[in-house]
Structure formats: C-alpha cells, structure tokens
Amino acid sequence: MPAALTAWLTGDASADRVVPPSGFTAQLTLFAAGVMTFLTVFALALSLATGRLAERWGDDLARASTVRISAPADQMRTQTAAALRVLETTEGVESAQALSAEDQQALLAPWFGPDVPVDALPVPQLIEVTESDGGFDAAGLRLRLSAEAPGAVLDDHTRWRRPLVAAASRLRTLGLLSILLIGGAMAAMITLAANAALAANSQVIGVLRLVGAKDRYIARAFVRRFTLRALIGSVVGMICGAIAILFLPDQGEVGLLTGLGFRGIEWLWLPLLPLAAAAVAYGATRRAASRVLAALR
Amino acid sequence: MIELDNVAYSYGGAELLSDVSLKLAPGSFHFLTGPSGAGKTTFLKLCYGALVPTAGQARIFDQDVREMTRDDIAISRRRIGVVHQDCQFLDHVSMAENVAMPLKVAGRDVAAEQQNLDDLLSWCGLSSRANALPPQLSGGERQRAALARAVILSPDVILADEPTGNVDWEMSQRLIQLLVELNRMGKTVMIASHDLGLIRATKQHVQARVLRISNRRLQLAGADL
Incomplete structure (x- = not known):
C-alpha cells in the first residue's frame, strides 16, 4: 500500500476530531454498506456460476448431436x-x-x-x-x-440448448447489472448520509472556514469517516455473504443451481468488494462535500 | 493591506452599501459605527472576503477578491483574525482546542506552540477555563476566547464585529484594552460597534479613526466623537 494511503487511513486523529462524533448515522452507514456487500456477494456468485454454466453448455453441447433411426x-x-x-x-x-x-x-x-x-x-x-x-x-x-x-431423425440439441445458453448468459448479465445497481444505490445512500452529516455540521464547517481551513482539510474529516465506515461495514457484509455461500446446501452434480458459489481463484473477487465499497464511499462523500463547501465562501 | 475601491454591495434588491472606498494602513486603529442594519457586518465581510462586492474592487493583501480561489481566501484568513458578534466554536472540543484551531488547520504543530497558547489564554484571563466546553462559557469568556482564537496566528489585521455586544461595561473595557494592546504591537485593528460611549472611552487611549456608515456611504466621522 502506498505510504500516502497508509497515512491517510491511519490519519491525523486530531483532524478527525473537528467533526463531532455521530452515533446513529454512523451505524446506518455501516449497516447499508454491510447489506449492500452481502447482496453483492450473491449477485457475484450468480454471475460467476451462470457464466460457468453458459460456457460449459456451450462447449459440451455444441460439439455433439445424435441421429436416431426408428x-x-x-x-x-x-x-x-x-x-x-x-x-x-x-x-x-x-x-x-x-x-x-x-x-x-x-x-x-x-x-x-x-x-x-x-x-x-x-x-x-x-x-x-x-x-x-x-x-x-x-x-x-x-x-x-x-x-x-x-426413419432417421437428427437431434442436434440446439432446439433446447440455445434458449438455455441464452438464459444463462442473460442471467450473468443481470447479475453484473445488479452489482452495478447495488454500487449505485450504495453511492446514493452514502451521499444522502454525507449530505445529512454536512448539513448537521454547518456550524463546524463555518467555524473552520473562518479560521482559515482549506476545503481539503474540511472535506477530509468527513470523507475519511465515511470511507472507513463503508470499508468496515462492507468487510462484515462480505464475511457474512461468504459464510452464507459456503454453507449453501450441496445439490450434487445436477441441477441448474449447481455451483452457485465460488470456485478456487474466484474467491479472490470477495476482498475486492470492500475496497470497491470504500472507493464508492470516498467518491460519493468527496462530491457531496465539495458541493456543500462550494456554496460557502 | 485591505483596500476597497468604490465598492458597492447589494443583497439582491437595493444597494446596502455604495461607493465605499477605504485603505486600511498597517498599524491603524479604526472604529466602524452606524445604526443597526446599516451594513457594518456586510462591510467587515467585504474586508475579509466572505462577500464579493457587486460593484467596485476589493483587494486583500494586494489580491483582487474576485480573482482569489477558495484556497486563497482560506490562506488570507490566516492573516486576518475575525471576531464575530455571535462567536461560534466547535462545541464538542474544549475552549483551549478551539483557540488552537487556527494553528491546527494551518498545519502547524500545536504541541510546539503550547507555551504560546498558555500565554495567550492567561493574557485573555482564560487560563482557568481552558478545559471547559464552549457552551459552558459565559458571554464574556466566549468573546475573549473568540479574540484569542482570532490572534493566535499573529495575524496582520484584526476585524471585530461588536466584540462587546454581549458583555457588561467592565468586560467590554477589558476586551477593548486587549485590542488596544494588540494595536500597540503593530496589528491593524477595526472594530464595528454602535456603542459611542465605548468609542469615546477608547479614543483616550489610542489614536483611533472613526468611520460611520450612513445613507449607504462610508464617512469619516468628525470631532463630535
């Protein structure tokens, strides 16, 4: 991790103190980030599983047909x-x-x-x-x-294969779309929470501005707080999601839902989710803060 | 240091101030007076860049206010101490931390300046209240804390808006005394006040010029004060 990022994360604790602690909204942000990541874990599992399915069906079935002679x-x-x-x-x-x-x-x-x-x-x-x-x-x-x-009938499997492969690919697309929508919804929630926090602390912002604080200094206290909350909430959500996926009942080797989960290297997608959540929170809070600050002279 | 050249300001409708010209020279001491609502606070805000004139030109430390970025303004505030009429603080941190806030936001090492901070607090008579939260302070203590906060960075200019508005006569004398002493150290001071008695009393201690806002104009008040 770059030194600047480490320094930013560990932070100047005293700079954080300029924003009063906020108990309830903090928990809501944590909760929202956790829930969103939990849902993302499933959307991701669905996308990966249907992707695998579409690929396997496409590969296996495309190459084999049967002629039946009665x-x-x-x-x-x-x-x-x-x-x-x-x-x-x-x-x-x-x-x-x-x-x-x-x-x-x-x-x-x-x-x-x-x-x-x-x-x-x-x-x-x-x-x-x-x-x-x-x-x-x-x-x-x-x-x-x-x-x-x-008496020969050609059964080239395409009749039933095509819609299934199409459905599987569509499911994968929907899964990926869901991940994007979940990310967007989380950005919206964090923007709302950040706006509320900025509005509730307008006196703090006014005082800081009066004593010569630059926008960056004022925004940092808010941005850091929301980014860390999203990160922590998201880690918890990811862990819960991963546990839920691990303990899905085993359906054996057949069935459409077979393999809903992660295989091998696919598990490495999971740690990326909290990082993405933190990045979303960072961007959303920064935008909210700069908008609020720009309205103030 | 601060120059206003034919400055006018209007809040949407009619002009509150027009044709205001003023040059604040280093080390000068000004009073700003006029009836309530005449535009004293607006005038001070023009002086520290919180408002941009609707006409004319305002220059702060040789920079045109219109061309200053938000960061330029933030940095200029480190050279202009402002005391508001209703002093606002960060209510969740102690008074001493509030007074040290300009050091902190300027990126200075607060611990290294601890001695200066203690000296300043005792000079303002606030040593015993250092750990109190701002809402626990009395009106006079708040005014003095705001003044201490305004001068901690040793600014070139101090602008005070009715600094004696909420305190009794004795306390207002003490506050003015603090400002007079700062002026003797070479700071430029401008105090907005409608309290003519206070202005008269102060003029006995310091070479002060009195500006009056009337009919939207800024005038130099005569010897009647």
Missing part, C-alpha cells in the same frame, strides 16, 4: 448404413459412429434395469455425431437424411 427391424441395418454414408459426406461432421448394441443397452440400463432383454425390444439405433469447429447445416442434413433414410 425403422422396422428388417430395414434397420440398411437405413443405418445409408445414414452413416450421408453423415460421412456431410461437411462439418468430424465423425459419425453407430452405437453398438452393448452401448445402447448400457445407456438404457438406468431406466430399464440390467435384466430387461433390450435386444427383444424395438429400440431405435443411435448414431453419435461429432461436429467439427465450423458445425454443419442442420436443415440441409435433415433433408438429405429424410431422402436416404426416412
């Missing part, structure tokens, strides 16, 4: 071969592989149990398609498949 038993083999031929000649398909009977049985086991004779059932044939980076033209592929293998 045909009478005697046509199954020929249609599968026809579909594979179509897929192999389609631009944008990296590989296409028909699943073996064992693989399909393994996929179905969770639903049917291991003992059901899946062989005896009219199970559709699945072909796993891996896309290359460019992806393929799904509509064109569907047309060609319907011509060559009428």
Whole structure:
C-alpha cells in the first residue's frame, strides 16, 4: 500500500476530531454498506456460476448431436448404413459412429434395469455425431437424411440448448447489472448520509472556514469517516455473504443451481468488494462535500 | 493591506452599501459605527472576503477578491483574525482546542506552540477555563476566547464585529484594552460597534479613526466623537 494511503487511513486523529462524533448515522452507514456487500456477494456468485454454466453448455453441447433411426427391424441395418454414408459426406461432421448394441443397452440400463432383454425390444439405433469447429447445416442434413433414410431423425440439441445458453448468459448479465445497481444505490445512500452529516455540521464547517481551513482539510474529516465506515461495514457484509455461500446446501452434480458459489481463484473477487465499497464511499462523500463547501465562501 | 475601491454591495434588491472606498494602513486603529442594519457586518465581510462586492474592487493583501480561489481566501484568513458578534466554536472540543484551531488547520504543530497558547489564554484571563466546553462559557469568556482564537496566528489585521455586544461595561473595557494592546504591537485593528460611549472611552487611549456608515456611504466621522 502506498505510504500516502497508509497515512491517510491511519490519519491525523486530531483532524478527525473537528467533526463531532455521530452515533446513529454512523451505524446506518455501516449497516447499508454491510447489506449492500452481502447482496453483492450473491449477485457475484450468480454471475460467476451462470457464466460457468453458459460456457460449459456451450462447449459440451455444441460439439455433439445424435441421429436416431426408428425403422422396422428388417430395414434397420440398411437405413443405418445409408445414414452413416450421408453423415460421412456431410461437411462439418468430424465423425459419425453407430452405437453398438452393448452401448445402447448400457445407456438404457438406468431406466430399464440390467435384466430387461433390450435386444427383444424395438429400440431405435443411435448414431453419435461429432461436429467439427465450423458445425454443419442442420436443415440441409435433415433433408438429405429424410431422402436416404426416412426413419432417421437428427437431434442436434440446439432446439433446447440455445434458449438455455441464452438464459444463462442473460442471467450473468443481470447479475453484473445488479452489482452495478447495488454500487449505485450504495453511492446514493452514502451521499444522502454525507449530505445529512454536512448539513448537521454547518456550524463546524463555518467555524473552520473562518479560521482559515482549506476545503481539503474540511472535506477530509468527513470523507475519511465515511470511507472507513463503508470499508468496515462492507468487510462484515462480505464475511457474512461468504459464510452464507459456503454453507449453501450441496445439490450434487445436477441441477441448474449447481455451483452457485465460488470456485478456487474466484474467491479472490470477495476482498475486492470492500475496497470497491470504500472507493464508492470516498467518491460519493468527496462530491457531496465539495458541493456543500462550494456554496460557502 | 485591505483596500476597497468604490465598492458597492447589494443583497439582491437595493444597494446596502455604495461607493465605499477605504485603505486600511498597517498599524491603524479604526472604529466602524452606524445604526443597526446599516451594513457594518456586510462591510467587515467585504474586508475579509466572505462577500464579493457587486460593484467596485476589493483587494486583500494586494489580491483582487474576485480573482482569489477558495484556497486563497482560506490562506488570507490566516492573516486576518475575525471576531464575530455571535462567536461560534466547535462545541464538542474544549475552549483551549478551539483557540488552537487556527494553528491546527494551518498545519502547524500545536504541541510546539503550547507555551504560546498558555500565554495567550492567561493574557485573555482564560487560563482557568481552558478545559471547559464552549457552551459552558459565559458571554464574556466566549468573546475573549473568540479574540484569542482570532490572534493566535499573529495575524496582520484584526476585524471585530461588536466584540462587546454581549458583555457588561467592565468586560467590554477589558476586551477593548486587549485590542488596544494588540494595536500597540503593530496589528491593524477595526472594530464595528454602535456603542459611542465605548468609542469615546477608547479614543483616550489610542489614536483611533472613526468611520460611520450612513445613507449607504462610508464617512469619516468628525470631532463630535
């Protein structure tokens, strides 16, 4: 930390004394900063989690599709071969592989149990398609498949993937927007509190001005006080938020809310919140003070 | 030190002061008199830059008031001690700290000046009340504390607005005596007062010029005082 900032934080205690202590508003500022930081922790966790989700879905699902072939038993083999031929000649398909009977049985086991004779059932044939980076033209592929293998249905996951990825990205945007709004609301609250404090101490300001105090000296006592309050309140709010996130019930590996929280290095965002709160308070109080002082000669 | 040149001032409507010209010479002693509401306080405020003239030019230590920044004005106040009629203090710190406040805001080391502060307080007869809070002081003590605060930085000019307004005759004599002694040390003093008896009494001790505000003008009062 630069020496000037350290000196400013530890401060000239006597300079602070020129502003009378204010019990109640001080606690309100602490409280507001704490609550706002607490909320910010959740907004941040939401943004980070949805960001992760959008990225993972986008990555995983964009690369894989499935072709499902439902045909009478005697046509199954020929249609599968026809579909594979179509897929192999389609631009944008990296590989296409028909699943073996064992693989399909393994996929179905969770639903049917291991003992059901899946062989005896009219199970559709699945072909796993891996896309290359460019992806393929799904509509064109569907047309060609319907011509060559009428029982083949292309399931390219996009139908349900797109809105989910869009929703996840939108949630992340909303989370970030919330953080900005919370910051703005905190600036507004601290400005109000600072204005009230400045108005309540107009006699102090007048006396200081009369005995030759520069604006900087007068403002500093107020600015320092509000900045420290916001910092302290925010640290408490951050700690409470972090504890709440840590003790969120574990939802296992599935579910939309999975991973609402911080992973590894993401925890390092948290200590930045009180610093941001202090910066917001500093700016808000400085502006309020310079506005009030400018009206005085 | 302070020069007013054809200065006029109006609070929005009609002019309160017009065509006021004055040059405060170093070491001079002035009384400013006139009926209540004539503009004595406004005139003093023009002298220490709290008001900017609506016409004419005011110069404080050779700086045009209109061109002074807020910090320039703050620094000029360290060379002009002002005693208000209703002396205001920081009510939550002791009287001694209030008197030392100009040192503090000027960034001077208050501890190093402790001896000066003690001397000043005893000179003003306030030693025993050093630790009292301003609201616990009597009217006369407040006036003397305000005077002590005005002179702690050893200013070149002392402007006092009705410094004897709230105190009895004996106390007002003591306060004036303090100001006369400061003048003898070379300070420029200007006292606004409507108390002609006090002015007459003081003129026996010091070479004072009496200015009177009447009909919005500043006039040099004649020998009738």
